[in-house]
Amino acid sequence: MNITLRVWRQKGPDDKGRMVTYKVEDVSPDMSFLEMLDVLNERLILEGEEPVAFDHDCREGICGACGVVIDGEAHGPETTTTCQLHMRSFSDGDTITVEPWRAKAFPVIKDLVVDRGAFDRIIQAGGYISAPTGTAPDAHASPVPKADADRAFDAATCIGCGACVAACPNASGMLFTAAKVTHLGMLPQGQPEREARVVQMVNQHDEEDFGGCTNIGECAAVCPKGIPLDTISQLNRDLLGSLSSGAAE
Amino acid sequence: MKDLYIEGDEIRDEKAPAGPVAERWDQRRFSAKLVNPANRRKLSVIVVGTGLAGASAAATLGEAGYQVKSFCYQDSPRRAHSIAAQGGINAAKNYRNDGDSIYRLFYDTVKGGDFRSRESNVYRLSQVSVEIIDQCVAQGVPFAREYGGLLDNRSFGGVQVSRTFYARGQTGQQLLIGAYQALERQVQAGTVEMNTRHEMLELIVVDGRARGIVARDMVTGEIETHFADAVVLSSGGYGNVFYLSTNAMGCNVTATWRAHRKGAYFANPCYTQIHPTCIPVSGDYQSKLTLMSESLRNDGRIWVPNEAGDTRDPREIPEEERDYYLERIYPAFGNLVPRDIASRAAKNVCDEGRGVGPGGLGVYLDFADAIKRLGRPAVEAKYGNLFDMYQRITGENPYEVPMRIYPAVHYTMGGLWVDYDLQSSIPGLFVTGEANFSDHGANRLGASALMQGLADGYFVLPNTINDYLAAGPFEEVDESTPEAGEAAEAVRARIDKLLSINGNRTVDSFHKELGHIMWDYCGMERNEEGLRKAVERIRELREEFWQNVRVLGENEELNQSLEKAGRVADFFELAELMCIDALHRRESCGGHFRSESQTEDGEALRHDDEFAYVAAWEFGGTGEPPVLRKEPLEYEYVEMKQRSYK
Amino acid sequence: MALKSAMAVTGVILVLFLIAHMYGNLNAFAGQEAFDTYSHHLRELGEPMLPHGGFLWIMRVVLLASVLIHTYAAVALWRRAGRARPVRYQVTKRVQRSYSSYTMRYGGIMIALFTVFHVLHLTTNTIHPGGRSESPYERMVAGFQPEFWYVTLFYVAAVIAVGFHLRHGIWSALATLGINRQSRQRSLNIIATVIAAALTIGFLLTPLSVTFGLVE
Structure with a gap:
């Protein structure tokens, strides 16, 4: 060729x-x-x-x-x-x-190399579960329904490549953010920080000059790992929940 | 042979406690000095690499209150190549109640390592394995679960117990993301300073202690010096010395090789794991090899045509003209023989000219029987994602045409020598994960690399490093310290040299040629003649490299050719040492098969009387032969036996 | 985020208004009296608790506020999107996005301009093709006569734009309000399409019927 x-x-x-x-x-x-x-x-x-x-x-x-x-x-x-x-x-x-x-x-x-440090900073803002080494209870201490574990996994397969941002007509990083919010939010271990996490991560997302999401769906269509679009809806739900419960402060 | 190296005094692991093996880790944690939490913030640690071993160590040390500086060459710590591990992670949880125990995992690992690893280390690894799973679940790693909500396990790599935890075919990714998130949490907390797109190019040793590194900012080209009270190398393995491997394109030996040149012993460099089920090479342009999970061998049957040069469509070759060679030679284990044996058998049939596909470097892995027996939907459910991956890469449909597979370099068991505390022969320089040599002996079992990386980073190093740091903070060092200035100057000189040669060959062309030499002479099967030839050719090629390589652009920019050139230059030196190590070890063990040392029916023959030791190599000086220092291995618990799979 | 929620909530208010508005329009098929009585009753709604026309004014205030907030949020998001991608691609390709999502912003502008015209035409009667009238029904019938085909055409174009706007807008509002699930995604999109189509047809029916002489 x-x-x-x-x-x-x-x-x-x-x-x-x-x-x-x-x-x-x-x-x-x-x-x-x-x-x-x-x-x-x-x-x-x-x-x-x-x-x-x-x-x-x-x-x-x-x-x-x-x-x-x-x-x-x-x-x-x-x-x-x-x-x-x-x-x-x-x-x-x-x-x-x-x-x-x-x-x-x-x-x-x-050339074709870009700086995606913004993604790391979104994770720093709250994309984790605070579990310092050594503090963990036995792995079987809290069972996780298979459906929840599977959904957490689907969201956790995100590879942070940034294609979602590249494809979004608004240059929004919402699918990336939502994938992490969903991954951690589906697990019992992620519950204590759930409300604060979503608010902090979305704030950081906005500070990084990403555009806003208008639910167009190009992100999920190009995602090499097939992160589902509804993770964004889950993020929105969590966010409305934490804003109304006052966790934002 | 002594023309190529000098033999020095024996060495010992001074830190490993004696006494019952099950109590040694407790004992060591008790005897090691502690650091008062208030003093920790006055102590700093550099961690190079952010894979499982590095990210977990940096996060844990940050949590403990040390000031940590973390470095990775990628644009984000999340991209380290641990992410590509597919299969799973072993842990002696015995959740299946199937007779597993810490002792059994220990036993399997020592035996699997072909009696070339340390009992104390492996026992500790097995003990800690249990805590790793707890830790990862607490971080939110989405391991596979059963309908009752509890964790699922599978058996892996021919073991008879189900002790492997997994997250679909992406276990490494999920574990790494867990460690990465813990690391980023510490970045936010201010205990870890993250330096991405930074490559360590030199170790700074002051008064005999590792006190810092020289790193190049890969965006601006700035040569920076960073100082700390201790340095941890978690920079992974060196499989890319073969050019084609399952490693990431950027994986390199520079961090550990530079430390070796500053005095750290390099142990067992010739121990390379060659994985039997990779997608074969399709052309000269090939840049990397992709692993297909070993689990495929559970249902696929491996064969080649009886006759050499048979180029018929595999579906048209009748049953009686096929050689299911693994089933024929190893009737007891059949297609499930360990990795090293399956790999060598594939090489043998291809050497006989019976290989299939482009260049005759491949064997069939056929699912026709499995599809007939289980039905296509069942095969699809089990292996669908792997089949898709195969089809994407090769353009062939494995449901219809047999897959083609060929062995590829996958993991390096060798690495910097460390004691029980994971400290190298340079005080203050610690080494974790694949970068060290410690736990896998001459052959690594499936699902144990992830276990070792996390064991070192989360649980071992953070306990043992205190013993060293308790004596700190050490004397202040900075750019004006002569050793630091010299190290930075050496780095600059090297870069200037690479940029000024302006010869006629690209870095990749040298790397490819080096890879061919290594694969041909220091690959699955080695012999004295070949290894001697390899040493000679490597030296010639290295010479040519320094006279004829072309690296364009300048240092003060993102310069990927320059990055590669520095790495390949170090691979040349390592390659020579690998060949010398392979040459001196006149026995076959694990991933190292010497054709002079085999049984009558062509199986590996170990010589425990002569070679039951760790070969730790000391740098002898530029252009000088390396110095071999043997660390004898003693087995008090597991009886040394010859492996047999017939 | 606040912008998006505001957009979704005000959007929902406007959709509800459109449904009521369409119901009003369809009264035309019941004849002049029904139509005029309907519009008259709008002014009496809530009496005597509210003064004459009070409900209508409350409605107008709510609608105007919704439109302003909706527009403000849209403009803010648009500008943010522009800032978020200062260098544009040389080649762009729609992967799965619908035409309706593609035309949200320009469609929105068109709808805004149309709304102004629409109010001047049929509410205030400032613009009066076919002559002024006190009867809303007569204003409408006069405005859509065949000789004013261009008015009808403008209405048709605008209503179709509204349809496209709603197709993506309804789906997007539901997603923003957190209602979307993977299992529902298809249904929600169908719901959005059905509502958008129903409103489009409903709004087209009245003016086209006048133009083609089915309503006189």
Whole structure:
């Protein structure tokens, strides 16, 4: 396969950036999308041009490091992470546009690499259960109904890649926040901090300059882990509950 | 052989208590000095790495009141590669009432490690395993549960008890997120300072004590010095020395290798675990290998064609022309033989030219019988997500065509040598998780890597490090301390050198070639001739690297080529030591198979009389041979036996 | 968050109003007397506890407040979304989003402009295609005569915009108020579509019937 790539190149955080077109030849359909970028980069280095920077690590769809917008879709045309996208999803002769996640909360560091530290700060604001090491009761001390455990798990599979933000027309980080609120809120261990948690996390979300959620649903549609959209409704319910019970103060 | 290394004096683990094995951990906790809570905030600890072993240690030390500085090369601590562990975590809870106990987990682990691990350490690991599950559940880790609301268990890796706790196929992810959340909680509390996108490039040793690190800010390129009263390395394993492995692309040996060069012994570097069920390589462009859970071997049957060079569609090969070689050679265990044996058998049939798929490097893992026997829905329910993953990567439908699998480097049992307190041979330098060598011997059992990482980080290190820190705070050090300035200068010089070569080859091309050498000569099967050749070729390639590598751009920016170049440079040095270690150990044990040492029917043959020791290597100086220091291993509880799976 | 809740609550008020309004409109099919009596009775509602027209004024205040809050919240969220993505994508693609969610904001503007026209036309009768009248029924019938096809067309376009706005708006309000569950998501979307469609058809019926001579 021969592919034409239009890639966002940006030297650093303060550079204006621009799209640059490259031809990549002899692409195997069995290559992953990132391996195709590797091939391009190897060539660029030999030609004396700096390789395209992009975040990636595990390359098996679980660490959440990779993520670019491909032809207007976060992680590209399949519902998976960029590293698990393969070139067989494209056709010979395609022109593919590759852009970084676009959000004020995710400033570009270089080329396709963005800073997602805002997600860590949302977790710091309350995305945990306070259980210092050594204080735990026996694991069987509180049984959890299987349905609750399964729902907690579904929400907990979030990999923090940021595709939800990238795809949201409002650049909102609500699905990410809601996934954590739901994960911890479904478990008995998460109850004591439940009300405070949601308020603190949503406040932090808003402080990080993410947009507001208007229930459009693009986030859940592109989520490589299939985090359900109704986690946002669960967050809203918890939030209205804590605001009315005064936990916000 | 002595041309390649020097033998030094024997060493001992001075910290391990004697006495009954079940009481040793209690004893050590009692004999270790404590640090008054009020003094803890005057003491600082650097933790490098935020996987299970690092995040749990940093969080726990922060909770205890120490000032912690945590470092990771990723953009967030949540991305450390522990996240990719699929199977589960062992714990001797005996929730199934099936005869499990701390002693049985201890016994299985010592035996599984092929008698090359320490009894004291493994017993402690088994004891602590129970607390790990409690801790994780309290943090909100959503382990699989049964309808009654209690935790589910499964049997894993051929063990006869069900002691493995799991969270679908994403146990590592869930455990890591638990540790990550505990870590972020401490960041919020102000006890942990988090430094993401920072890579440790040098250890600072002052007056014989580990006192800090030199780290590069990977965004700005700034070379920073950080100081503390103790340094903990939780930087993972070095499987990426093989280029292709199941490790993450960024996994590297630099933190531990730099510490090794400053005096920390590197133990058993040749012990590598090669996992039998990975998706085979599809082309030269391949950047990494993906593991398929071992559980697939419960129902899949492994085979290759009888004849070499048979390229027919597997479905058209009649039953009598197939060789179900594991079932044939190991009738008792069949497809469920341990990882090392399954891997080597696959290599053997491929060496005979009977391998399948591109390059002939693959064997079939066939579910046709299972689908016939259980029905497709049952197979789908059990393995659906794995089949989907396989299809996504290969474009083939495993319900219709047999899967192709091939072994891949997965885990490294070797690592920095540590004593019972997890302290390396440099005072004040502690090492946890895969980065140390301690608990798995020559072969790691399934579902025990997660257990060890969390045991070290949550429960062992936070208790043992006090004994060292009780003597602190140590003398003030800062940028003006000569050792710190020299270390930072060395880092800058190295970076300048890499950027100035401007040769004709990319970093990746060197890394790939190194990987091929290691895979061919220091992979599943090793022999003296091959290893000698490998040492020679590694030296030549390293030489070429330092003259002909091309790294573009500058230091003062995000420069991924530069990052890779530094890591590959260290892999070259490690690779040589791995080969020397493999060369000197003229026995087959665990993940290390020497073709000169096998039984008449081709099975691994250990030589306990000669090699029942830990090979701890001391850095001999640049260009000088390394120094071998043996730590003898004694078995008081588990009788040393030759493994047999026939 | 407060913005979203305000948006949802005021949205629900406006939807309830629309349902009542549609009921009023449909009186047209019962003839001039029924229609005019209905609008007359609106002014008498609550008497003698309230003065003549009192209920209507309370309604107007509540509605106006709702519209203002709704608009304020919408504008605030819109601006926030703009700030949240200062650099736009060069290529964008709708993955699953509905046309209705896509047109929320511009549709909202159109509806606001239409509402102004609508009040000037049929409430205050400031604009009076087909002549002024004291009878609401006559104002309506006159306004939608075939020769004023462009008025009808404008109404039709606006009502369809309202329909689209409601399709996403009702679903979104329910989600914001925490009512959505995975098992209900489909049903809630169907409910939103049904209400939106019913209101659209209900509002289209009256003017189109006049234009096509079914109501005279």
